[in-house]
Amino acid sequence: MTPNLHLWLIPVLPLVGAVINGFFGKKFSRQTVAAVALLFSGAAFALVLSVAFRFSSLVRPHSETLATWIRAGSFQADFAFYLDQLSLVMLLVVTGVGFLIHIYSVGYMWEEGGFYRFFAYLNLFMFFMLTLVLASNYLLMFIGWEGVGLASYLLIGFWFTKDSAASAGKKAFIVNRVGDFGFLIALFLLIKHFGSLNFDQVAQSIRPLSPEIGGAGLLNAIGLLLMVGAAGKSAQIPLYVWLPDAMEGPTPVSALIHAATMVTAGVYMVARSHVIFERAPMALTVVAIVGTLTALFAATIGVTQTDIKKVLAYSTVSQLGYMFIACGVGAFSAAIFHLMTHAFFKGLLFLAAGSVIHAVSGEQDMRQMGGLRTKIPWTFWTMTIGTFAIAGIPPFAGFFSKDEILWQAYQASWVFWAIGLFTAFLTSFYMFRLWFLTFFGEYRGTAENAHADSASPDHGHNHGHGHGHGGIHESPRAMVIPLVVLAVLSIIGGWIGVPGSLGGSNRFAKFLGPVFHASAPTLPAEHPAEVAPSEKKTEGAEAQGRHGNELLFTAISVLAGLIGLGLAWLLYDRNPQLPQQIAASLGRFYGAVVHKYYVDELYAALFVKPLIAGSTLILWHGIDRDVIDAGLDNSAHGANQVSDSIRHMQSGNLRSYAGWVAAGAAVVIAYMVWMGAR
Amino acid sequence: MVPISYYLILSGILFACGVTGFLIKRNIITIFMSIELMLNGVNLSFVAFAAQWHALSGQVFVFFVMVVAAAEAAVGLAIIISVYRTRETLNVDQVDLLKL
Amino acid sequence: MLHLILFLAFGAVCVAGAVNLLAQRHPINSALSLVVVMGSLAVVYLLLGAEFVAAVQVIVYAGAIMVLFVFVIMLLNAGEEERTKGSKVALLFGVPGMLVGSILIGWVLLARGGGRSVPVGALPGTPKVIGWLLFHDFLLPFEVTSILVLIAIMGAVVLASHPDTEQGKKEG
Numbered sequence: 005m006t007p008n009l010h011l012w013l014i015p016v017l018p019l020v021g022a023v024i025n026g027f028f029g030k031k032f033s034r035q036t037v038a039a040v041a042l043l044f045s046g047a048a049f050a051l052v053l054s055v056a057f058r059f060s061s062l063v064r065p066h067s068e069t070l071a072t073w074i075r076a077g078s079f080q081a082d083f084a085f086y087l088d089q090l091s092l093v094m095l096l097v098v099t100g101v102g103f104l105i106h107i108y109s110v111g112y113m114w115e116e117g118g119f120y121r122f123f124a125y126l127n128l129f130m131f132f133m134l135t136l137v138l139a140s141n142y143l144l145m146f147i148g149w150e151g152v153g154l155a156s157y158l159l160i161g162f163w164f165t166k167d168s169a170a171s172a173g174k175k176a177f178i179v180n181r182v183g184d185f186g187f188l189i190a191l192f193l194l195i196k197h198f199g200s201l202n203f204d205q206v207a208q209s210i211r212p213l214s215p216e217i218g219g220a221g222l223l224n225a226i227g228l229l230l231m232v233g234a235a236g237k238s239a240q241i242p243l244y245v246w247l248p249d250a251m252e253g254p255t256p257v258s259a260l261i262h263a264a265t266m267v268t269a270g271v272y273m274v275a276r277s278h279v280i281f282e283r284a285p286m287a288l289t290v291v292a293i294v295g296t297l298t299a300l301f302a303a304t305i306g307v308t309q310t311d312i313k314k315v316l317a318y319s320t321v322s323q324l325g326y327m328f329i330a331c332g333v334g335a336f337s338a339a340i341f342h343l344m345t346h347a348f349f350k351g352l353l354f355l356a357a358g359s360v361i362h363a364v365s366g367e368q369d370m371r372q373m374g375g376l377r378t379k380i381p382w383t384f385w386t387m388t389i390g391t392f393a394i395a396g397i398p399p400f401a402g403f404f405s406k407d408e409i410l411w412q413a414y415q416a417s418w419v420f421w422a423i424g425l426f427t428a429f430l431t432s433f434y435m436f437r438l439w440f441l442t443f444f445g446e447y448r449g450t451a452e453n454a455h456a457d458s459a460s461p462d463h464g465h466n467h468g469h470g471h472g473h474g475g476i477h478e479s480p481r482a483m484v485i486p487l488v489v490l491a492v493l494s495i496i497g498g499w500i501g502v503p504g505s506l507g508g509s510n511r512f513a514k515f516l517g518p519v520f521h522a523s524a525p526t527l528p529a530e531h532p533a534e535v536a537p538s539e540k541k542t543e544g545a546e547a548q549g550r551h552g553n554e555l556l557f558t559a560i561s562v563l564a565g566l567i568g569l570g571l572a573w574l575l576y577d578r579n580p581q582l583p584q585q586i587a588a589s590l591g592r593f594y595g596a597v598v599h600k601y602y603v604d605e606l607y608a609a610l611f612v613k614p615l616i617a618g619s620t621l622i623l624w625h626g627i628d629r630d631v632i633d634a635g636l637d638n639s640a641h642g643a644n645q646v647s648d649s650i651r652h653m654q655s656g657n658l659r660s661y662a663g664w665v666a667a668g669a670a671v672v673i674a675y676m677v678w679m680g681a682r
Numbered sequence: 683m684v685p686i687s688y689y690l691i692l693s694g695i696l697f698a699c700g701v702t703g704f705l706i707k708r709n710i711i712t713i714f715m716s717i718e719l720m721l722n723g724v725n726l727s728f729v730a731f732a733a734q735w736h737a738l739s740g741q742v743f744v745f746f747v748m749v750v751a752a753a754e755a756a757v758g759l760a761i762i763i764s765v766y767r768t769r770e771t772l773n774v775d776q777v778d779l780l781k782l
Numbered sequence: 783m784l785h786l787i788l789f790l791a792f793g794a795v796c797v798a799g800a801v802n803l804l805a806q807r808h809p810i811n812s813a814l815s816l817v818v819v820m821g822s823l824a825v826v827y828l829l830l831g832a833e834f835v836a837a838v839q840v841i842v843y844a845g846a847i848m849v850l851f852v853f854v855i856m857l858l859n860a861g862e863e864e865r866t867k868g869s870k871v872a873l874l875f876g877v878p879g880m881l882v883g884s885i886l887i888g889w890v891l892l893a894r895g896g897g898r899s900v901p902v903g904a905l906p907g908t909p910k911v912i913g914w915l916l917f918h919d920f921l922l923p924f925e926v927t928s929i930l931v932l933i934a935i936m937g938a939v940v941l942a943s944h945p946d947t948e949q950g951k952k953e954g
């Protein structure tokens with residue numbers, strides 16, 4: 005008898021918190037709002053922990069149906085929840101990191117207006133994300149998918165009185181929708197051909213099918229469309245443009261939604277659909293190529309950005325590209341591993357960046373920072389850990405996951421590996437650039453930023469701090485504690501995935517193994533680029549030789565990270581005027597990169613402007629104004645005219661009335677006579 | 683021996699004259715008198731039909747018509763008097779305040 | 783034969799009076815023409831044998847109602863009609879309409895029935911018989927019309943009384 009874990013409580017608890025804070029929060033005190041928010045998200049986290057403890061005793065996968073939703077003929081979709089290793093990992097990440105960020109937000113947003121609104125939205129986001137992760141069919145997942153997009157819009161545009169924030173929210177939502185369109189069509193195809201959207205049923209229907217090596221085919225189509233959806237949500241080319249703009253939102257939002265959880269929904273969805281992708285090699289290749297290009301592309305832009313949050317944003321896009329590379333070569337568990345470690349260190353980096361911004365009263369331009377390491381030590385050390393983690397320096401978390409991906413990528417094609425390696429170098433470079441610019445050297449900011457008195461003009465981050473000690477100050481405990489926790493996780497988080505070559509047993513991949521291997525196609529692995537190479541290959545008889553190779557590649561990637569560190573030190577600590585000269589010598593090319601390759605302008609010209617013009621001309625002027633409004637106006641006008649002409653009958657003249665009566669009587673008499681004569 | 687239809691034609695002519703008077707005349711009392719003319723025409727046709735169908739109730743009805751005509755004349759003339767008092771005119775074309 | 787001559791004679795008088803009513807410009811002349819019409823109509827009623835009706839016609843109509851009309855004309859000092867802007871509708875639609883209606887009815891009457899002739903005094907309408915009908919079969923309408931007359935009297939008095947004498951006083 006499968007035990008009832010009440011999985012539905014996990015998403016519903018944050019929803020309750022959102023409802024309470026949303027409807028009544030305005031009247032609560034800040035403490036109450038914070039307490040409610042923390043209580044419900046904490047409760048969800050506690051519930052997930054208890055489920056995790058009982059996990060080994062469960063039959064996997066474990067599903068629970070809450071209620072019937074759609075029964076239409078042979079199609080059925082229910083409010084049902086699905087728990088297997090993959091969703092458990094995601095649950096732990098989402099609720100754990102989410103809870104930490106809730107705590108952080110209490111400190112970060114304490115001085116802000118709309119406190120209750122923020123936490124209501126944050127809890128709402130948790131509800132949708134957990135629904136997405138726990139869903140047992142694509143339709144419920146789609147609800148979560150759309151819902152997190154909504155929450156993202158609400159939170160990006162949190163300071164909605166600011167034009168740029170409102171536009172950024174809109175941009176995020178609209179670009180997401182483009183991706184969702186692809187997702188929806190994939191769902192339609194699934195319904196049409198497999199009659200169900202339930203993960204288990206779809207997997208059952210697809211399992212007996214053989215991979216479509218030829219290229220075209222139903223599964224390839226579904227895979228590509230799912231990829232479109234994932235590209236929208238997880239900010240891959242060409243739908244990544246919303247993520248840098250999303251930095252208009254408060255920093256905890258950027259940490260939670262645009263680093264740790266929402267953007268990883270795409271990766272999760274691809275991993276969930278691995279049954280389809282394993283049999284659609286063309287789609288998988290596209291996934292890998294998109295991931296590779298995105299990783300490189302975003303990393304090059306990240307090198308040139310001066311806003312601390314924008315650097316991290318492009319870094320997120322780049323790291324998501326890594327996850328997609330992993331998926332694209334069939335190493336799904338490596339992708340999820342990187343997802344998890346990325347949640348730790350990117351979340352940490354964003355929260356620490358928030359702490360830095362908080363310390364310098366809202367300034368976000370790194371050129372105005374510098375020398376902060378002595379003034380905000382906790383932030384400095386935690387951010388240092390995060391930076392080392394993302395650069396892939398052992399023994400921090402990022403090293404293991406990134407290395408795993410690079411190794412798996414090499415199995416598929418050396419091109420992926422080479423570009424991935426170069427991107428790793430770039431990642432290390434720009435992250436350490438950030439590190440040096442922010443914490444080392446002399447403080448370059450203006451005096452008023454150092455005194456925490458002025459309200460910063462950007463981001464509405466009004467720091468009327470009130471506490472008299474001016475100057476750059478460390479953040480309150482509520483903000484520092486999550487930083488510390490995440491830093492610890494960034495150190496030890498990778499240790500559950502130590503690969504065999506380094507002496508570990510890659511417990512993480514083993515844990516996720518049953519999810520991904522149960523449905524691997526039965527074709528032998530002749531073409532590594534087309535069929536998922538299972539991680540088991542790295543162990544076994546060829547272990548020694550493979551291990552040797554793997555160690556070599558590991559060493560190379562660590563070297564790349566260190567070269568990045570060295571170059572950053574050279575350019576930003578030793579010779580600070582060097583970057584200017586290099587930029588000048590690169591001239592136009594550098595200008596293009598700084599302007600993000602003018603992609604936004606390209607989209608504006610290709611899509612936005614024609615759409616706006618079309619809407620204005622056709623929809624607004626043509627239909628709304630000239631047809632609908634005109635129709636109403638004209639009918640009103642017509643009624644007016646008719647009554648205007650008829651009113652002359654009401655002349656007040658007795659004789660004309662009599663005349664009308666006589667004429668009418670004549671008509672009636674004529675009619676009666678005619679009737680009688682028939 | 684006069685066929686009933688002659689009576690009816692006479693009644694019709696009287697009625698038509700009444701209607702014409704109503705339409706043509708401008709003095710409100712004259713218009714009123716045309717109404718009385720119409721009623722008389724109708725009375726004649728009642729009596730003629732009573733004679734045709736041998737039903738005395740036709741004649742009884744004439745009685746009622748006359749009563750009503752009397753009442754109507756009384757009230758109508760009272761109204762005319764009030765209108766004359768307020769509008770100072772008996773010309774029906776000049777009493778057109780109800781025009782739109 | 784005599785019947786026919788009498789009928790034609792008095793019918794002609796009737797029609798002449800009616801036309802004169804239309805033709806005269808002074809209302810008093812129209813009123814007197816109307817009296818002529820009513821008188822001749824009474825004779826026509828006699829020809830049809832409706833004696834009571836004829837008597838009542840003379841007494842009530844010609845004797846009371848027309849007197850009332852003449853009173854009012856004198857009271858209001860109605861003068862000759864002036865030429866004022868008429869109503870186009872009345873002339874354009876009303877008169878032709880009326881003509882069409884009458885012609886149609888006339889045609890119906892002539893073409894269909896009513897060809898029967900009745901002798902003079904065909905249906906004697908003696909007071910006794912009329913009274914019997916009035917107080918037996920038509921009792922209710924009779925009583926109702928008496929109330930109607932009462933109301934008409936009250937209404938006429940109220941409407942015609944001088945405005946300054948109407949303050950708070952209810953004549954009834």
